[in-house]
Amino acid sequence: MAIFDAAQQPRAPGVYLMKDAEGVVLYVGKAKNLRNRLRSYLKTEGDSRPQIRFLMERTAAVETIVTDTEKEALILENTLIKQYRPRYNIHLRDDKTFVSLRIDPREEFPALEVVRRVRQDGARYFGPYPSASSVRDTLKEIYRIFPLRHSAVDRCRRRGRPCLFHQIGQCSAPCHGLISAADYRRLVSGVISLLSGRHREVLDLLRQRMQEASVAMRYEEAARLRDQIQAIEQTVEQQNTVRHDGRDQDVIGWHRAEGEIEVSLLFFRQGRLSGRRSYSLGWLQEESELLEEFLVRYYGREVPIPDEILLPVAVEAQGALAEWLDERRGRRVRLLVPQRGERRQLVELAERNAAEAWRERGSRREARVEILELLRNKLGLRRLPTRIECFDISTTQGRATVGSMAVVIDGEPASAEYRHYRVRSVAGSDDYAALREVVGRRLERGQSENLLPDLILIDGGKGQLGVLAALVDTMGLTDFIDIAGIAKSRVFANARGRKVERSEERLFLPGRKNPVVLGRGSAALFLLQRLRDEAHRFAIGYHRKLRGKAQLTSTLGEIPGVGPVRQKALLKHFGSLQKIRAASLEQLEALPGLPREVAERIHTFFRSETGSG
Numbered sequence: 290m291a292i293f294d295a296a297q298q299p300r301a302p303g304v305y306l307m308k309d310a311e312g313v314v315l316y317v318g319k320a321k322n323l324r325n326r327l328r329s330y331l332k333t334e335g336d337s338r339p340q341i342r343f344l345m346e347r348t349a350a351v352e353t354i355v356t357d358t359e360k361e362a363l364i365l366e367n368t369l370i371k372q373y374r375p376r377y378n379i380h381l382r383d384d385k386t387f388v389s390l391r392i393d394p395r396e397e398f399p400a401l402e403v404v405r406r407v408r409q410d411g412a413r414y415f416g417p418y419p420s421a422s423s424v425r426d427t428l429k430e431i432y433r434i435f436p437l438r439h440s441a442v443d444r445c446r447r448r449g450r451p452c453l454f455h456q457i458g459q460c461s462a463p464c465h466g467l468i469s470a471a472d473y474r475r476l477v478s479g480v481i482s483l484l485s486g487r488h489r490e491v492l493d494l495l496r497q498r499m500q501e502a503s504v505a506m507r508y509e510e511a512a513r514l515r516d517q518i519q520a521i522e523q524t525v526e527q528q529n530t531v532r533h534d535g536r537d538q539d540v541i542g543w544h545r546a547e548g549e550i551e552v553s554l555l556f557f558r559q560g561r562l563s564g565r566r567s568y569s570l571g572w573l574q575e576e577s578e579l580l581e582e583f584l585v586r587y588y589g590r591e592v593p594i595p596d597e598i599l600l601p602v603a604v605e606a607q608g609a610l611a612e613w614l615d616e617r618r619g620r621r622v623r624l625l626v627p628q629r630g631e632r633r634q635l636v637e638l639a640e641r642n643a644a645e646a647w648r649e650r651g652s653r654r655e656a657r658v659e660i661l662e663l664l665r666n667k668l669g670l671r672r673l674p675t676r677i678e679c680f681d682i683s684t685t686q687g688r689a690t691v692g693s694m695a696v697v698i699d700g701e702p703a704s705a706e707y708r709h710y711r712v713r714s715v716a717g718s719d720d721y722a723a724l725r726e727v728v729g730r731r732l733e734r735g736q737s738e739n740l741l742p743d744l745i746l747i748d749g750g751k752g753q754l755g756v757l758a759a760l761v762d763t764m765g766l767t768d769f770i771d772i773a774g775i776a777k778s779r780v781f782a783n784a785r786g787r788k789v790e791r792s793e794e795r796l797f798l799p800g801r802k803n804p805v806v807l808g809r810g811s812a813a814l815f816l817l818q819r820l821r822d823e824a825h826r827f828a829i830g831y832h833r834k835l836r837g838k839a840q841l842t843s844t845l846g847e848i849p850g851v852g853p854v855r856q857k858a859l860l861k862h863f864g865s866l867q868k869i870r871a872a873s874l875e876q877l878e879a880l881p882g883l884p885r886e887v888a889e890r891i892h893t894f895f896r897s898e899t900g901s902g
Contacts, residue, residue: 296324296328298323298324298327298351298353299323299324299353299355300322300323300324300325301322301323301355301356302319302320302321302322302323302355302356302357302358302359302361302362303319303320303323303353303354303355303356303362303365304317304318304319304320304353304354304356304362304365304366304369305317305318305319305320305323305326305327305351305352305353305354306351306352306353306354306369306373307344307348307350307351307375307377308348308349308350308351308352309347309348309349310349311739312350313738313739314369314373314375315344315347315348315375315376315377316344316348316375316376316377316378317366317369317370317373317375317378318366318578319359319362319363319365319366319581319582319606320362321359321362321605321606323353323355327351327353330345331345344377358609359606359608359609360606360609360612360613362606362609363585363606363609363610363613364613366582366585367585367586367589370586371589376740378582379570379579379582379583379586380705381568381583381586381587388403388404388405388416388417388418388424389403389404389405389407389414389415389416389417389418389593390402390403390404390414390415390416390418390424390428390484391403391404391407391412391413391414391415392412392413392415392477392480392481393410393411393412393413394412394413394477394481395411395412397442397470398437398438398442398463398464398470398473399437399477400437400438400439401428401431401437401480403424403428406591407591407592407593408591409617409619413481414593415484415485415558416558416563416593417556417563417564417592417593418563418564431480431483431484432454432459432460433458433459434479434483434517435476435477435479435480435483435517436454436455436458436459436460436461436476437460437461437473437476437477437480438460438461438462438463438464439452439454439459439460440452442463442464443868443871445462445464445465446464446465447871448464450465451464451465451467455467461473461476479491479494479495485559492518495514495517495518496518498514499511499514499515499518502514536557536560536595536596536597537557537558537559537593537595537596537597538556538557538595538596538597538598538599538635539554539555539556539557539595539597539598539599540554540555540557540598540599540635540636540638540639541553541554541555541580541598541599541600541601541636541639542555542601542636542637542638542639542640542641542642542643543580543601543640543643544640544643544644544646544647545576546647549569549570549647550569550570550576550579551567551568551569551570551643551644551646551647551650552567552568552569552570552583552643553565553566553567553639553640553642553643553646554566554567554587554639555635555638555639555642556595557595557635558595565642567642567643567646567650568583569647569650570583576602577602577603577604577605578604578605580600580601580602580604581604581605581606581610584598584604584610585610585613588614588617594614594617594618594622595622596620596621596622596623597622597623597624597625598614598622598623598624598625599625599626599627599632599635599636599639600624600625600626600636601626601636601639601640602626603626604624607624610624611623611624654699656812657699657700657701658673658700660700660812660813660816661673661674661675661699661700663811663812663813664744664813664816664817667805667807667813668771668773668796668798668805669798670743670744670771671768671771672743672771673743674743674744674771675698675699675743676696676697676698676742676743676744677696677697677742677743677744677745677746677817677820678694678695678696678697678731678742678744678745678746679694679695679696679697679745679746679747679748679817679820679821679823679824680692680693680694680724680727680728680731680745680746680747680748680824681693681695681748681821681824681825681827681828682712682720682723682724682727682828683825683828683829683831684712684720684723690712690723691709691710691711691712691828691831692709692710692712692723692724692726692727692828693707693708693709693710693824693825693827693828693831694706694707694708694710694727694731694824694827695707695820695823695824695827696742697816697820700816702819702820702823707823707827708731709827709828709831710726710727710730710731712726712727713726714726720753721752721753721756724747724753724756724757725756725760728745728757728760729760729764732760732761732764732766732770733764736764736766741766741769741770742770743770743771744770744771744772744773745757745761745770745771745772745773746772746773746774746775746817746820746821747772747773747774747775748774748775748821748824748825749774749775749776750774750776750795750797751774751797753774754772754773754774754797754798754799757772757774758772758799772798772799773796773797773798774796774797775794775795775796775797775817775818775821776794776795776796776797776804777794794806794807794814794818796817845859845866845869848887848890848891848894849890850884850886850887850890851887851890851891855882855883855887858880858882858883859880859883859891862880869891869895870895872892873892874888874889874892877891877892
């Protein structure tokens with residue numbers, strides 16, 4: 290049992306950090322009254338949550354930070370959790386990624402963008418949508434009714450004629466002056482009204498314009514407006530399952546079972562259910578404390594914040610939490626705990642969804658455990674591979690060498706745990722040395738944080754496996770970590786040389802001469818292949834990014850007077866090398882701090898480059 294004197298703690302609001310004997314932060318919590326909260330941890334008799342007893346057994350010290358207000362404590366708690374990633378705090382792993390639609394009315398000719406992050410940048414956001422396919426369906430309807438531009442205006446203007454979307458009636462071609470700015474603004478207003486759920490307003494406006502066009506004998510325009518009206522009416526009819534009034538709401542429900550809490554969020558946008566997201570949380574804190582931390586962790590990210598959030602139970606810092614949400618959104622957010630009526634029915638619906646998500650997760654969990662048990666038996670592992678990490682190296686002739694780590698936890702990808710590594714100590718093309726550096730850095734950090742994998746998978750055969758085995762042995766981790774190498778299948782001709790055949794993928798293990806072959810279609814093989822492919826994708830993406838930056842910097846560096854500081858300023862102002870290349874002399878001169886003669890050199894450099902090509 291941890292020993293600390295709760296009576297010596299302040300009665301003020303603040304944050305507390307529970308640490309083990311080595312000073313590693315195990316848990317970060319917030320309290321309105323630090324003394325009362327810490328005193329509650331010492332009364333573990335009768336507490337049904339085994340995590341509390343285990344946490345207290347490992348806690349050797351408690352550090353407190355006093356704040357002026359409860360809201361400051363809430364913000365500080367969220368910051369420290371992100372910094373330390375304590376083992377016993379909530380770590381949200383999404384079961385899916387949601388997307389939203391963005392449009393910035395301040396642009397000359399605003400366009401719709403599909404985004405995964407909602408930023409406080411003054412633009413309008415709509416969503417979230419449960420899948421990319423649902424967004425595509427929405428965009429298909431919008432472009433059919435309101436033909437906004439699809440591509441960047443500057444790029445389209447460089448074309449000799451309007452794009453294909455204009456030819457099929459899904460773009461009004463503002464880049465070629467085929468629609469006035471005022472008429473385009475009307476299209477944008479229609480899109481915003483439609484996405485905001487104000488269908489009647491849009492229909493009334495279009496009917497009025499259709500009547501005016503008909504009276505003026507502009508029959509083609511009237512027919513086009515008629516088709517738009519019919520398309521909107523069909524769309525509204527398909528989306529007529531409205532459960533409540535038209536405000537945006539997030540509804541939270543949960544299901545408690547077997548030491549876990551399954552949290553389900555239902556997203557209602559303009560009165561319609563647009564999606565669901567589920568999380569499985571360890572049952573460590575009191576219910577209200579756990580819900581409060583969940584809300585801070587979830588809404589502390591770049592996600593849409595609605596008008597109302599409906600909760601299953603009240604939270605202690607409800608006022609401070611609402612104030613914090615108001616600031617993040619820029620408008621008022623209501624936190625409600627409904628007891629009756631339609632809002633209560635929505636919470637109960639979310640709770641039923643949470644129970645179903647828990648049941649589904651349990652079925653998937655049983656299937657994943659079977660796969661992990663199969664891996665342990667087939668590969669002769671010492672323990673169940675609960676955490677598997679796969680490493681890959683990417684380079685081009687020894688330049689911009691990088692490493693990547695992809696992670697599977699409990700049989701599911703854990704993208705939040707993925708890591709990039711920029712190789713520092715290796716000169717030239719030496720994959721073995723790069724692998725040794727990357728994995729060594731990962732294991733050193735893992736030892737200090739007490740977080741090591743059960744199984745390390747390497748994309749490669751005996752050579753890579755030998756490097757890894759030597760490294761693990763040198764670090765004294767042979768008894769704690771299993772290792773394996775996965776080699777891609779080989780393609781070869783049969784004995785007559787007529788038919789091309791493909792071998793099975795092979796798994797190499799230390800101390801074993803012949804590889805292990807898992808049958809095609811094996812779920813265990815699919816898990817390892819997917820992890821290998823993820824590590825490769827992650828490494829290639831980072832390598833291309835670094836290589837692109839190097840190429841971009843070297844191109845600008847060829848221009849006299851454009852050093853690292855001006856390169857950074859140019860990229861920040863224009864956004865990309867393509868936009869710098871396309872910029873006019875007047876646009877370059879408008880960059881603050883760029884002398885006219887340097888602007889002329891940049892303009893001349895890219896014009897001569899284009900001419901020579």
